[in-house]
Amino acid sequence: MKDQSSASVGKGFEIPDPADLPSLKGSVSDAEWELRVELAATYRLCALYGWTDLVFTHISAKLPDEDGQERFLINPYGIMFDEMTASCLVKIDLDGNICQETPYFINPAGFTIHSAIHAAREDAGCVIHVHTPYGVAVSVQNEGLRRYTQFSMVVNNDLAYHDYEGIALDLSERERIVQDLGDKHLLMLRNHGTLTVGANCALAFLRMYFLESACKTQIFAQSAGTQNLHEEPQAMADTVQAQTIDSFKPGSADNLVWPGLMRKLRRSNPGFDA
Numbered sequence: 540m541k542d543q544s545s546a547s548v549g550k551g552f553e554i555p556d557p558a559d560l561p562s563l564k565g566s567v568s569d570a571e572w573e574l575r576v577e578l579a580a581t582y583r584l585c586a587l588y589g590w591t592d593l594v595f596t597h598i599s600a601k602l603p604d605e606d607g608q609e610r611f612l613i614n615p616y617g618i619m620f621d622e623m624t625a626s627c628l629v630k631i632d633l634d635g636n637i638c639q640e641t642p643y644f645i646n647p648a649g650f651t652i653h654s655a656i657h658a659a660r661e662d663a664g665c666v667i668h669v670h671t672p673y674g675v676a677v678s679v680q681n682e683g684l685r686r687y688t689q690f691s692m693v694v695n696n697d698l699a700y701h702d703y704e705g706i707a708l709d710l711s712e713r714e715r716i717v718q719d720l721g722d723k724h725l726l727m728l729r730n731h732g733t734l735t736v737g738a739n740c741a742l743a744f745l746r747m748y749f750l751e752s753a754c755k756t757q758i759f760a761q762s763a764g765t766q767n768l769h770e771e772p773q774a775m776a777d778t779v780q781a782q783t784i785d786s787f788k789p790g791s792a793d794n795l796v797w798p799g800l801m802r803k804l805r806r807s808n809p810g811f812d813a
Contacts, residue, residue: 543588554617555642562813564626570603575625578612578665579811581740583804584622585669590751594619596732597649600665600740601657602630609633611657613650615643623739624813633658648707655713656720656736665743667735673754674733683727686771687760689693690753690777694746703730724787725750741793744800745786 564572578600585591585598585703599613612628614620630638635650649668656663677684683690701719704712720726725746726734733750737743760768786792802809 545689545690553613557615557618557622557624558810560624560642562626568603569655571630572625574600574602575612575628576812577740579623579625579627580801580804581667581744582614582620582623583808583811584800585667586619587804587807588748588751590669590747591620591670594759595646596669597653598613598647598665598667598740598743599649599653599657601663608638609657610638611653613645613653615641616646616649616808617643621808624811626813651707651710651713652716655716656734659717660715660736661742662738664738665736665740667737667743667747668728668732669734669747669751670732671754673758674727674751675731676686676758677754678729678731678733684750684753685768686773686776687706687768688753688756689779690749690756691784692771692776693749693783694725694753695727695776696780697723697746698725698727698750700727700729701729724769737787738789739793741800742789744786745792745796 563575567575578598581598581600590596594617596615597614599611601609601611610630610632612630614623615627615629618627627641627643629641629643629645631645631650631654632638633654635645635647635654637645652668653666656666683700684695686692686695699720701716704715716726720736724736726736729736733747733754735743735746735750737746
C-alpha cells in the first residue's frame with residue numbers, strides 16, 4: 540500500500556471542499572456512477588442518523604470488475620459524512636493504490652478493515668464501519684449483545700466478534716478480521732465499534748440500523764440496573780432469525796426501505812449526487 544497516512548495533514552496539505560470538485564458523471568461508467576451516488580447517500584444517511592465520529596470511520600462499496608481488477612470506493616480522509624458527494628469518493632484497489640485522479644488520500648485504517656472483507660467475501664457489496672457511543676458501549680461488555688429486544692434478535696445470530704488489536708494499521712490483522720467474521724454479516728469490534736456487510740448499500744445500512752437500535756436499547760435498559768431485565772432464550776432468537784432472514788436478501792427489505800430513505804435524504808440533505 541502506498542503511504543496514505545495522515546502525517547501530511549498540518550504540513551501545508553489542504554483538503555478541498557467536495558462542493559468545489561467537478562462532477563465525475565459522464566467520465567466514469569454508468570455502473571460506477573450509480574454506485575458512487577448510492578455510497579455517498581449512505582454516508583449522508585449515517586450522518587443523518589447520528590452514526591458518525593467526525594472523519595474517523597468509513598463505508599466502502601465494491602465496484603464491478605474492470606479488466607479483471609477488483610476495486611472499491613471509500614471516503615476521502617478529512618471529508619465529513621454529511622458533505623460526501625459521489626464525485627469525491629476515492630477508487631482504490633486491494634493493494635491500497637488510488638486508481639483515479641483525486642486531490643484526496645484515504646484513511647489507512649479504513650483500507651485495512653475494508654480491503655480485508657472485500658477481498659474475502661464475494662457478497663460484500665458494501666461494508667459499513669462506525670464508532671457510535673451505543674455500539675462501543677456494548678462492544679466493551681464481556682457478554683456482548685444480549686437478547687433483550689426484537690432489534691437484537693433480528694441480528695443476534697448473524698453477529699460475530701473480533702478482539703481489539705489497536706488502531707487498524709497492521710495489515711496482518713486483515714486475516715484475523717476475516718476469520719472472526721466468517722460467513723456472518725455483522726461484526727462487533729471489541730472496545731472499538733461495529734461493522735456490517737451487505738450485498739448492496741441498502742442492506743448494509745439496514746443491518747446497521749438494527750444493530751445500532753439493538754445496542755442503544757440495551758444500554759437504555761441496563762441504565763436502570765440489570766437485575767430485572769428479561770432476556771429471551773436462544774430458541775427465540777432462532778425463531779426471529781428464521782422469520783426475518785429473507786428480508787436481508789437483495790430485492791426484499793432494501794426495496795421496501797431504501798426509496799423512502801432516499802426521499803428523506805433529498806429533503807433534508809440534497810447534493811450527494813454531485
